[in-house]
Amino acid sequence: MASPDEEPPAPTEPDRWKDLDMILSRPGNLVDANFDPNPGLRDMLGSLVEVLVVGAGGLGCELLKDLALSGFKNLHVIDMDTIDVSNLNRQFLFRVQDVGKSKAEVAAKRVMERVSGVSIVPHFCRIEDKEIDFYSQFQIIVLGLDSIEARSYINSVACGFLEYDTDDKPIPETVKPMVDGGTEGFKGHARVIIPGKTPCFECNIWLFPPQVKFPLCTLAETPRTAAHCIEYAHLIKWNEVHPGKTFDADDAEHMQWIYSEALKRAELFGISGVTYSFTQGVVKNIIPAIASTNAIVSAACALEALKLISGCSKTVSNYLTYNGLDGTHINVSEFVRDKDCLVCGPGTLIELDTSSTLSEFIKMLEEHPKLLMSRASVTHEGNNLYMQSPEVLEQMTRPNLIVPMSELLHGAPRATVHVTGMAENNGRKVSSLRKLRVAFKGVDEASKMDTTV
Amino acid sequence: MLNLIKIKGQKKEDAANANGKPAAKKQSPGELRLHKDIAELNLPKSTRISFPNGKDDLMNFEVTIRPDEGYYVGGKFVFTFQVPPAYPHEPPKVKCKTKVYHPNIDLEGNVCLNILREDWKPVLNVNTIVYGLNLLFSQPNDEDPLNHEAAAVLRDNPEKFERNVQRAMAGGYVGETHFPRLFRR
Numbered sequence: 001m002a003s004p005d006e007e008p009p010a011p012t013e014p015d016r017w018k019d020l021d022m023i024l025s026r027p028g029n030l031v032d033a034n035f036d037p038n039p040g041l042r043d044m045l046g047s048l049v050e051v052l053v054v055g056a057g058g059l060g061c062e063l064l065k066d067l068a069l070s071g072f073k074n075l076h077v078i079d080m081d082t083i084d085v086s087n088l089n090r091q092f093l094f095r096v097q098d099v100g101k102s103k104a105e106v107a108a109k110r111v112m113e114r115v116s117g118v119s120i121v122p123h124f125c126r127i128e129d130k131e132i133d134f135y136s137q138f139q140i141i142v143l144g145l146d147s148i149e150a151r152s153y154i155n156s157v158a159c160g161f162l163e164y165d166t167d168d169k170p171i172p173e174t175v176k177p178m179v180d181g182g183t184e185g186f187k188g189h190a191r192v193i194i195p196g197k198t199p200c201f202e203c204n205i206w207l208f209p210p211q212v213k214f215p216l217c218t219l220a221e222t223p224r225t226a227a228h229c230i231e232y233a234h235l236i237k238w239n240e241v242h243p244g245k246t247f248d249a250d251d252a253e254h255m256q257w258i259y260s261e262a263l264k265r266a267e268l269f270g271i272s273g274v275t276y277s278f279t280q281g282v283v284k285n286i287i288p289a290i291a292s293t294n295a296i297v298s299a300a301c302a303l304e305a306l307k308l309i310s311g312c313s314k315t316v317s318n319y320l321t322y323n324g325l326d327g328t329h330i331n332v333s334e335f336v337r338d339k340d341c342l343v344c345g346p347g348t349l350i351e352l353d354t355s356s357t358l359s360e361f362i363k364m365l366e367e368h369p370k371l372l373m374s375r376a377s378v379t380h381e382g383n384n385l386y387m388q389s390p391e392v393l394e395q396m397t398r399p400n401l402i403v404p405m406s407e408l409l410h411g412a413p414r415a416t417v418h419v420t421g422m423a424e425n426n427g428r429k430v431s432s433l434r435k436l437r438v439a440f441k442g443v444d445e446a447s448k449m450d451t452t453v
Numbered sequence: 454m455l456n457l458i459k460i461k462g463q464k465k466e467d468a469a470n471a472n473g474k475p476a477a478k479k480q481s482p483g484e485l486r487l488h489k490d491i492a493e494l495n496l497p498k499s500t501r502i503s504f505p506n507g508k509d510d511l512m513n514f515e516v517t518i519r520p521d522e523g524y525y526v527g528g529k530f531v532f533t534f535q536v537p538p539a540y541p542h543e544p545p546k547v548k549c550k551t552k553v554y555h556p557n558i559d560l561e562g563n564v565c566l567n568i569l570r571e572d573w574k575p576v577l578n579v580n581t582i583v584y585g586l587n588l589l590f591s592q593p594n595d596e597d598p599l600n601h602e603a604a605a606v607l608r609d610n611p612e613k614f615e616r617n618v619q620r621a622m623a624g625g626y627v628g629e630t631h632f633p634r635l636f637r638r
Binding site: 148149152153156202205206208210211212213214215216217220221235236239240243342343377379381382383384387388389390392393396397418420421431433 | 480481482483484485486488489491492493494496502503504507508509511538539542543557559561563564565567570571573574575597598599601
């Protein structure tokens with residue numbers, strides 16, 4: 001007899017994979033053109049595919065479990081956070097004794113304990129701390145994040161691998177697909193990003209509503225809500241009392257100080273509703289998380305990942321939204337690409353002689369039929385090669401004008417540069433920011449370019 | 454659409470190309486947008502910009518305003534700009550480095566300008582903020598006070614306000630507060 005504390009026995013193989021095998025071994029009307037149904041697909045999924053899960057929080061826990069149970073056997077997970085007691089209600093891989101430990105490490109360990117044969121490598125660090133090359137080993141990246149910044153970063157890394165051929169067609173081997181999940185209370189989304197084919201995160205970033213911010217003077221003079229009192233303590237009072245000391249939202253003492261100051265202010269103005277947890281919510285911009293929303297969105301993401309990799313069905317095209325607020329509503333919208341997107345777009349191909357100087361390059365942009373860009377300022381991977389203005393920067397960058405471009409681009413046979421200037425659009429000169437692919441004539445490159453598509 | 458057979462081929466190819474140099478960090482979309490903002494700056498005569506970290510760090514810079522009209526003529530005010538990675542989704546953080554007697558700037562350098570917080574839109578840019586800051590000096594506003602006392606004086610007794618501004622900029626006291634001398638000798 002099993003003792004009541006013991007976990008229920010795991011399903012035996014191949015019982016666990018019965019349903020997955022049915023999907024992978026049978027043809028259908030909705031499968032991808034490349035789909036080759038056969039019972040060996042599940043093994044290939046396990047042996048050939050490496051998946052990166054970004055985030056090991058509410059969505060991340062669900063994603064790791066769902067992906068592990070969908071036949072993926074090589075997973076990595078990256079998260080810089082440690083487990084907080086308030087995570088335990090929905091981040092179901094964590095226990096009370098895990099509080100303070102790395103989310104990525106604990107999540108990886110728990111899923112490996114429950115799903116045999118799965119390897120999950122945890123990375124307890126910031127996504128920016130990894131070399132770009134780290135991200136290239138994965139066939140697919142699944143995002144369970146809560147911020148625009150982090151999504152934008154991963155998106156730019158994944159789109160950075162994308163290369164276009166001379167006809168501005170994406171080279172398939174360089175496409176790094178992403179599945180992005182997100183939840184906010186009862187609402188959520190799952191989207192499929194295939195750089196070069198579907199819109200990337202940056203193509204539609206303008207769709208996000210701006211964050212609500214209170215005017216400083218309202219906070220200082222005429223607070224009307226509990227949030228005003230908390231933001232006053234956080235943004236104004238803290239610096240007044242602790243000059244030079246940076247506020248740390250993860251420091252309980254700091255938070256307690258903000259709470260007590262906010263409470264004093266609320267009493268002064270006869271405002272109610274300042275509590276410690278509300279203070280945390282306002283300062284850390286916490287959005288209430290609902291476990292079931294995470295589960296639903298994660299399931300959609302894992303399914304899209306499986307479809308993308310195996311071709312067993314067409315993926316959603318390309319943005320699924322879920323709303324569980326009034327009943328249940330799921331919709332798929334087809335977002336469109338920004339053809340001039342600086343992150344995923346092809347950019348304009350410019351061929352240069354190795355001897356061409358920066359000033360000759362700028363002159364070429366004026367005459368280039370696709371650009372007709374005058375007064376161009378040029379930047380390359382964070383180096384400002386030339387700035388037309390302001391004067392201080394023009395002076396600092398002027399010496400570069402007579403330097404050959406190949407030297408400024410460190411001898412690379414090809415490079416991506418960005419230019420700002422006045423370019424023609426429908427017969428009118430408008431200020432524009434453009435991506436350019438610079439290629440040097442006669443410089444052979446050993447790899448990739450000769451790939452037959 | 455991906456295909457497992459293709460992945461298999463690709464893995465071999467990757468192994469063959471393993472001698473490639475590490476990929477460089479890309480410029481973020483926010484940095485690129487800022488690059489455009491800066492290249493297109495059209496500063497008023499009163500305003501200068503400087504980049505203390507050199508030509509390749511545009512995310513941190515200083516803007517110096519010498520107002521040419523209003524109460525603050527003769528003063529020189531330095532603002533630090535910190536542009537967040539999520540720019541232009543989020544506005545730059547702007548602080549006044551120069552201690553100033555002003556109804557809309559407090560003694561810690563916080564600035565009450567609507568487009569820096571509640572009215573920020575991604576279509577706005579660094580130039581808009583610079584014009585907004587100039588406006589604070591030509592038209593200080595007693596309706597959105599951060600320095601409560603200065604705002605009350607401006608509202609009730611503009612002549613006294615003018616004297617207070619002059620005294621502050623000359624390096625004197627207004628009430629209990631000492632201000633640094635701003636006039637050039």
